[in-house]
Amino acid sequence: MKVYVTDEKELIMEPLIKWAGNPNVTVAVQAFGLKATVQVVDLQVFALPRITLKPLVPSFPCFANIFVSLMEKPHVDFGLKLIGADLMSIPGLYRFVQEIIKDQVANMYLWPKTLQVPILDPAKAFKRPVGILHVKVVRAMKLRKKDLLGASDPYVKLKLTEDKLLSKKTTVKHKNLNPEWNEEFDIIVKDPQTQALELHVFDWEQVGKHDKMGMNVVPLKELTPEEPKVMTIELLKNMDLNDAQNEKSRGQILVELTYKPFKEDEIPKTFEESKTVQKAPETTPDAGGVLVVIVHEAQDVEGKHHTNPYVRVLFRGEEKKTKHVKKNRDPRWEEEFTFMLDEPPINDKLHVEVLSSSSRIGLLHPKETLGYIDINLSDVVNNRRINERYHLIDSKNGRIQIELQWRTK
Numbered sequence: 107m108k109v110y111v112t113d114e115k116e117l118i119m120e121p122l123i124k125w126a127g128n129p130n131v132t133v134a135v136q137a138f139g140l141k142a143t144v145q146v147v148d149l150q151v152f153a154l155p156r157i158t159l160k161p162l163v164p165s166f167p168c169f170a171n172i173f174v175s176l177m178e179k180p181h182v183d184f185g186l187k188l189i190g191a192d193l194m195s196i197p198g199l200y201r202f203v204q205e206i207i208k209d210q211v212a213n214m215y216l217w218p219k220t221l222q223v224p225i226l227d228p229a230k231a232f233k234r235p236v237g238i239l240h241v242k243v244v245r246a247m248k249l250r251k252k253d254l255l256g257a258s259d260p261y262v263k264l265k266l267t268e269d270k271l272l273s274k275k276t277t278v279k280h281k282n283l284n285p286e287w288n289e290e291f292d293i294i295v296k297d298p299q300t301q302a303l304e305l306h307v308f309d310w311e312q313v314g315k316h317d318k319m320g321m322n323v324v325p326l327k328e329l330t331p332e333e334p335k336v337m338t339i340e341l342l343k344n345m346d347l348n349d350a351q352n353e354k355s356r357g358q359i360l361v362e363l364t365y366k367p368f369k370e371d372e373i374p375k376t377f378e379e380s381k382t383v384q385k386a387p388e389t390t391p392d393a394g395g396v397l398v399v400i401v402h403e404a405q406d407v408e409g410k411h412h413t414n415p416y417v418r419v420l421f422r423g424e425e426k427k428t429k430h431v432k433k434n435r436d437p438r439w440e441e442e443f444t445f446m447l448d449e450p451p452i453n454d455k456l457h458v459e460v461l462s463s464s465s466r467i468g469l470l471h472p473k474e475t476l477g478y479i480d481i482n483l484s485d486v487v488n489n490r491r492i493n494e495r496y497h498l499i500d501s502k503n504g505r506i507q508i509e510l511q512w513r514t515k
Contacts, residue, residue, distance in 0.1 A: 107119060107120065107121040107122065108120040114160065115160060115161040115162040115163075116159060116160030116161060116162060117158070117159040117160070117162065117169070118156065118158050118159075119157045119158075119159075120154060120155070120156050120157070120177060121154075121155065121157070122154055123151070123152070123153045123155065124150075124151070125150065125151045125152075126148075126149070126150040126151075127149055127150075128147060128148055128149070131145065131146040131149075132146075145187040146184055146185070147184065147185040147187055148183070148184060148185045149182075149183070149184040150181075150182070150183040150184065151180065151181070151182050151183075152181040152182075153176060153180040153181075154176065154178050154180075155174055155176055155177070156173075156174070156175045156176075156177050156217060157172065157173070157174055158172070158173040158174075158175075158220075159171070159172060159173075160173065163226060167225065167226075169225060170224070170225055170226040170227070171222055171223065171224050171225060171226075172223040172225060173220045173221070173222050173223075174215065174220060174221045174223070175215055175216070175217040175218065175219060175220045175221070176211065176212065176215045176216050176217060177217055178216075179208040179209075179211070179212045179216065180207075180208065180211055181208070182207050182208075182211075234296070235294045235295065235296055235368065236295055236296060236298065236367060236368055237295040237298065237331075237365055237366055237367040237368050238292050238293070238294065238295060238365075238366045238368075239266070239292070239294075239295050239326065239363065239364070239365050239366075240290065240291075240292055240363070240364040240365075240366060241264060241290065241291045241292075241293065241303065241361060241362075241363055242288070242289070242291075242361060242362040242363075243262050243264070243276050243287045243288075243289050243290075243291070243359070243361055244286070244287065244288055244336075244360040244361060244362060245284070245285060245286040245287065245288075245359075245360050246260060246262075246284065246285050246307060246341075246357055246358065246359045246360070247284050247357055247358045247359075247360070248283065248284065248355070248357040248358065249283045249284070249285075249307065249319055249320070249341075249356070249357035250283075250319065250320075250354075250355070250356050250357060251283060252309040252317045252319060257281040257282060257283050258281075258283060258309040258317075258319065259279065259280045259281065259282075259309055259310040259311075260278070260279055260282065260283075260285050260307055260308065260309055260310070261275055261276050261277060261278045261307070261310055261436075262275065262276040262287070262305060262306065262307055262308075262359070263275050263305075263306045263308065264293070264304065264305050264306070265293070265303075265304050266293055266295065266301045266302070266303060266304070266326075267300075267301050267302045267304060267323070268296070268297070268300065268301055269293075269294075269296075269301070273306075274291045274293065275403075275436060275438065276289045277289065277431075277434070277438070278310040278434055278436075280310075280433065283357070295326065295365065298326040298327060298329075298365060298367075299326075299327050301325075301326050302323045302324060302325040302326060303323060303324045303363065304321065304323050305321060305322055305323070305324070305339065305359060305361070306318065306320075306321040307319040307320050307321065307341060307357075310434075310435070310436075312408075312413070312433075318343075319357070320341025320342060320343065320356035320359075321342060321343075321344070321345075322339045322340065322342055322345075322359075323345060324337065324339065324361075324363065326365060329363055329364075329365040330365075331365050331366070331367050332364070332365075332366060334363070334364045335362070335364070336360070336361075336362045337360070337361055337362075337363065338358050338359075338360050339358060339359050339360075340356075340358055341356040341357050341358060341359060342356065343356065385513060385514065385515055387515075388515065390446065390514070390515050391446075391447075391448045391449075392515070393449055394446070394447045394448040394449050394450070395447060395513055395514040395515075396444050396445070396446055396447070396511075396512075396513040396514075397421070397444065397445040397447055397451060397483070397486075397510070397511075397512060397513075398442060398444050398509075398510065398511035398512075398513060399419055399421075399426075399442070399443045399444075399445070399456065399508065399509075399510060400440075400441070400442045400443075400509035400510075400511075401417045401419070401428055401439045401440075401441050401442075401443075401458075401506075401508060402438065402439070402440060402493075402507040402508065402509060403436070403437060403438040403439065403440070403506070403507050404417075404436065404437055404460055404498075404504060404505065404506040404507070405435075405436050405503075405504070405505045406435060406436070406501075406502075406503040406505065407435055407436075407437070407460050407462075407476040407477060407498070407501060407504040407506075408435050408476065408501075408502070409462040409474050409476055410471070410474060411464070411471045411474060412462050412463075412464040412466075412471075412474075413433060413434065413435055413462055413476070414430050414431065414432045414433060414462045414463060414464060415430070415431055415434065415437045415460050415461070415476055416428050416429060416430045416431065416439075416460075416461060416462075416463070417439060417441075417458060417459070417460055417461075417506070418458075418459045418460075418461055419443055419456065419457070419458055420456075420457040420458075420459070421445055421451075421454070421456050421457070422445070426443040428441045429441070430463065450512065451483040451487060451512075452483070452484050452487055453484070454483045455480045455481060455483065456480070456481045456483055456510070457478065457479075457480055458478065458479050458480075458481065458496075458506065458508060459475060459477075459478040460475070460476040460477050460478065460498060460501075460504065460506060461473060461474065461475055461476060462474055462476055475500065476498070476501060476504060477498025477499060477500050477501030477504040477506075478498060478499055478500065479496045479497075479498055479499060479506065479508075481496070481508065481510070483510070483512075486510040486511065486512050487512050490511065491509070491510070491512070492509070492510050493507070493508075493509040493510075494507070494508065495507045496508060
């Protein structure tokens with residue numbers, strides 16, 4: 107794959123794509139009163155696309171558009187079987203079909219023609235943060251029971267509209283229709299006039315999809331800067347005012363919201379400035395630094411016998427562990443570990459493993475692995491800071507969010 111460096115805010119890649127398979131595709135054809143069934147076999151595709159991500163922006167996923175072009179006519183090879191016979195063996199038909207496919211695809215996407223896929227609105231993506239929304243999720247009252255047997259296990263997801271970042275979540279309160287959380291979150295605000303806080307209450311399930319219990323939104327323009335506002339919000343099925351289902355009572359949620367605008371000297375001026383990390387202590391070796399590992403949260407981790415997840419971080423033989431979170435497939439730890447090093451860990455890997463343990467007496471499997479990941483540390487040394495979500499190996503859907511910093515004097 108070729109990767110180009112330009113003076114523009116863009117990333118250009120040219121991968122060589124080869125794909126071959128034996129799909130079971132059957133096409134029914136009807137013409138002139140006759141019907142026939144044609145089977146597509148031995149499909150092969152060879153293409154050289156140019157993929158351009160631009161403009162690069164300081165908002166996830168870091169680019170606003172995807173542009174795709176073909177640098178040469180693609181090669182598509184396949185067989186067509188009709189009543190067991192290969193139609194492509196008919197003299198002249200194979201070359202005729204090949205040229206038609208190449209010409210038709212080239213007319214649409216051969217360079218300089220492009221297929222544009224918009225991802226973000228560039229005008230909004232380039233907006234700098236202007237403040238912090240402090241959210242305290244206090245409690246919920248009179249939630250509707252979702253489980254047929256027993257009470258529900260509610261938790262709250264919250265995020266701002268027009269924001270591609272992952273939602274923040276409270277802990278799960280098991281078997282409780284009047285749960286109390288008293289948990290606090292800070293969310294970056296880019297436009298208080300247009301953004302709104304989305305609140306979604308879910309019923310946690312050990313297996314399967316989590317049920318929606320209710321939701322609502324709070325426009326930020328309703329908040330007075332620097333003044334805490336306590337709100338009791340009615341939960342709805344959705345934001346469709348004409349939906350008769352919204353007339354049913356789904357309970358309430360009590361939150362405290364405070365919008366704190368940045369002062370002029372607090373506003374990050376550029377994307378690079380927003381990535382700065384604090385310096386290492388003066389006692390740090392001159393040629394070395396401090397590797398900081400922040401374990402934020404995981405999602406969809408599940409054990410076969412129990413799910414009480416904790417994280418084990420292993421680096422150069424030194425082991426550190428987070429606290430245990432009981433009965434939770436979406437645990438949040440927010441724990442920070444540091445490693446003092448004599449030299450940058452350019453060639454090192456960080457081993458991060460999610461495990462579950464149970465103290466139940468007589469259990470055959472008191473400890474089990476929920477997934478792991480090995481992270482190359484050269485990127486964090488070069489970029490000073492990375493904050494990514496990784497798919498866990500040996501886990502069906504598990505992901506973990508790890509932030510790494512390399513601090514020097």
